[in-house]
Structure formats: C-alpha cells, structure tokens
Amino acid sequence: MRGVTFPGNRQAEIREFPDPHAGPGEAVLKVRASGLCGTDLHRYRGPDPTDMITGHEPCGVIEELGPGAPPGIKLGDRVICHHYAGCGVCENCAMGYEQLCPQGRITFGGGTGHGANADYILVPSRSLVLLDDELSFEEGAAISCGTGTAWNGLKKMDVSGRDIVAVFGQGPVGASGTLSAKAMGAQVIAVDIVPERLALAKELGADHVINSLEVDPVEAIRELTGGLGVTVSQETSGNPTARQQVLECLRPFGRCCYVGIGGPAEIDFNRDVIFKVATIFGSWTFSKSELIEIERFFVDTKAPLNKLITHRYSLDQAVEAFKEFDGAKTGKCVFVME
Ligand SMILES: [Zn+2]
Ligand SMILES: [Zn+2]
Structure with missing residues (x-):
C-alpha cells in the first residue's frame, strides 16, 4: 500500500x-x-x-x-x-x-x-x-483532531449565547473554533494575519474579523465590546504575542483557553489573570467519549x-x-x- x-x-x-x-x-x-x-x-x-x-x-x-x-x-x-x-x-x-x-x-x-x-x-x-450517517468521511476526519480540539476547548469554557468569543488564529483549528462558537450561540471575533483565512472566518459566521498585522487586536476588540473586552477567548496559533493578547483582551471574570502549540510567552499575571479574576484552561484534543459528543453536536446543530x-x-x-x-x-x- x-x-x-x-x-x-x-x-x-x-x-x-x-x-x-x-x-x-x-x-x-x-x-x-x-x-x-x-x-x-x-x-x-x-x-x-x-x-x-x-x-x-x-x-x-x-x-x-x-x-x-x-x-x-x-x-x-x-x-x-x-x-x-x-x-x-x-x-x-x-x-x-x-x-x-x-x-x-x-x-x-x-x-x-x-x-x-x-x-x-x-x-x-x-x-x-x-x-454518524449524516457526516461525510472528510467531516469525520476534521472532527477527529483539529475541529474537535477547538470544540472541546470551548466546551470547557461553557460557551453560550451570553458570550462574546475572540478566536486567535484562523487556521483549521481556529476556523473550527469560530464555527463551533457560533453554533453554540456566541458572538465571535476572529483574529488572524492572513486575509484568505479571515474571509473564511466570515463565511463560517464570524461577526467581526481583525487583521492583527494591520491593527492592535486588543484595542480593536475593546472597541467592538464597548471598552470591556470579550468574555471568552481561545488561542489556536501558538504565537507568543497572541498568547499574551488572548488574556489582555478579556474583560473581568473572563475565561481563556490555550490549544495552539508554540514557544514560551510572557504573561502579566497580575494585570491579566489575578486582578482580572480570569480563568485559564489548557486543552489537548479530547477523550474518546468527547469525540462522540462532538460528532453529535455537529449532527444536531447542522453547523x-x-x-x-x-x-x-x-x-x-x-x-x-x-x-x-x-x-x-x-x-x-x-x-x-x-
Ligand atoms: Zn492534530
Ligand atoms: Zn494508561
């Protein structure tokens, strides 16, 4: 073979x-x-x-x-x-x-x-x-790592229609985060540096897209949220700067999940975690039973x-x-x- x-x-x-x-x-x-x-x-x-x-x-x-x-x-x-x-x-x-x-x-x-x-x-x-009969083989393949990884990080943060979610990175995992957060009912702000990927994020339902090469994404996110920042953020790029920004763009009591693999980053824990009363999650793919749950989500929501x-x-x-x-x-x- x-x-x-x-x-x-x-x-x-x-x-x-x-x-x-x-x-x-x-x-x-x-x-x-x-x-x-x-x-x-x-x-x-x-x-x-x-x-x-x-x-x-x-x-x-x-x-x-x-x-x-x-x-x-x-x-x-x-x-x-x-x-x-x-x-x-x-x-x-x-x-x-x-x-x-x-x-x-x-x-x-x-x-x-x-x-x-x-x-x-x-x-x-x-x-x-x-x-599931309603999913194609290629959809099954996507769920089996990249899409499932984004989904499971959002599940850990209990994302709902009450959230505004910023997804950093719009590669296949980040784009899956955008698609999944929308299907969970949230508003989504998608961040990337590649115009093609931001265009795809729009197609997948992003309410706003930000090119972080052109503008400071933290400032842009604050502008879009009445100065408050988002309730939830997800980091999928692994980029050290994005790893800082994903915390900076949170409002008080915000939740943040890291799934993108990359190098070490400097975090201002006083400003961005302690005094913000933030919750940080790490997420690495999903369990076998969560894989079944993820499949069912996409069948039920028809995202x-x-x-x-x-x-x-x-x-x-x-x-x-x-x-x-x-x-x-x-x-x-x-x-x-x-
Ligand atoms: Zn993978
Ligand atoms: Zn074992």
Whole structure:
C-alpha cells in the first residue's frame, strides 16, 4: 500500500509499505479520508526524517477485525479513530484519555505509530467510534483532531449565547473554533494575519474579523465590546504575542483557553489573570467519549462543517497538499480516498 512520510525540511514522500493485518484487539481501516493538521507542519518543516506514515485524523471503513473486538463494531462500519493508544487500563485510559497515559502512548500518525495518510491503517479496535450517517468521511476526519480540539476547548469554557468569543488564529483549528462558537450561540471575533483565512472566518459566521498585522487586536476588540473586552477567548496559533493578547483582551471574570502549540510567552499575571479574576484552561484534543459528543453536536446543530474544508487531495497529490497547507492560506485540507 501507499503511505506518506516526511524525509525532513519541508518534503513529503509517497512510499510503499506492506499491507497491515489485524491481530487480536486490532482493526484495519480502509482509509476514506485523512486530515492535515497543524501539528503535522511542525514535523514536516523540521530536519528529522519520519519513517512512520503521517496523518493523525483517520476516518474510514473497517476492513479487518482481529479477535477480541468490542461487540458494537463490525466489518464495513464507517468509523473515526481516536488516534492514541495508552496502556488501556489506568485511570486516564479508562476515562478515554489514552493520550494522557502515564505509561506513555502511541500516537497514530504522530510519529510513534503509522498514520492515515495511506491506503490502510492498523489501530486498536477499542479506539474506534462509529461515524454518524449524516457526516461525510472528510467531516469525520476534521472532527477527529483539529475541529474537535477547538470544540472541546470551548466546551470547557461553557460557551453560550451570553458570550462574546475572540478566536486567535484562523487556521483549521481556529476556523473550527469560530464555527463551533457560533453554533453554540456566541458572538465571535476572529483574529488572524492572513486575509484568505479571515474571509473564511466570515463565511463560517464570524461577526467581526481583525487583521492583527494591520491593527492592535486588543484595542480593536475593546472597541467592538464597548471598552470591556470579550468574555471568552481561545488561542489556536501558538504565537507568543497572541498568547499574551488572548488574556489582555478579556474583560473581568473572563475565561481563556490555550490549544495552539508554540514557544514560551510572557504573561502579566497580575494585570491579566489575578486582578482580572480570569480563568485559564489548557486543552489537548479530547477523550474518546468527547469525540462522540462532538460528532453529535455537529449532527444536531447542522453547523456547516463542510464549509471548513477548502482543499481536497488524492493521496498521490501528497507533495502538493503539504506544500499548499504549509503556505498557511488554506482552510482545512483533507486527503480523500476512493
Ligand atoms: Zn492534530
Ligand atoms: Zn494508561
């Protein structure tokens, strides 16, 4: 089968791998969609080669099931994979947070296990979640990391129609934050430096967009909120300045959630946390049960998840796909397999 690896320094390569087969407790998925996610770019840009197949947003159909599979799944089922494997029995694993297993974890498509930018992927059968009939494979792929991550951060902050939410960064995760916060009923202010991404944010329902290269986003947010600032903010870019601004733009009692990966930032804890009585959350993807909750949210609200996906590629277009995604002008990019 084909699989995409990163030889290092902004290269992608399609290589041949043996077809996987399911042993006890394992499943082979025929991959139908595999999303490109921001964390892929860190490894794509880096100098070190990855021998493992990339792609940590797997969505497909069960092709093979080894003995010991949960009785709720069968061959041919449409599924999303919660793309981690921990020990499977500790407290965090039992909660469905296998990524937080103290004994370590495999991340499928994240460097420690083969991922979904391939014809097939081998995963633990317990990692699978049924894909709702109303969601497409590509929507399932988006939910399985980037979109779900944004959604779950907003859930932690209990976002509702009483909130004004500022989302910093409008890449695929931030754009998902904009879409999700709107669907939760909030007003949304989207912040980015790329006009194409701000245009997409508008399309996804942002009430206001701010180009932080052109204006100070904190001042602009205060102007839009009667001088008060927002009630909720979410940081998806990982940029050190944005990591400061996302707290500065909060009004008293505001809530802020960090999901974007990046370098250290200087925070004025007196001004922006203590005297503001702010609440700060960190969020890293979601549990397996939250993955089901996120799916149900998009089915129930009919929030236009498909609008988020701006670029679709065949696996043979992997080189072009990563080059375009690295250009940071796209919305969600997804490999779609026949
Ligand atoms: Zn991801
Ligand atoms: Zn564990």
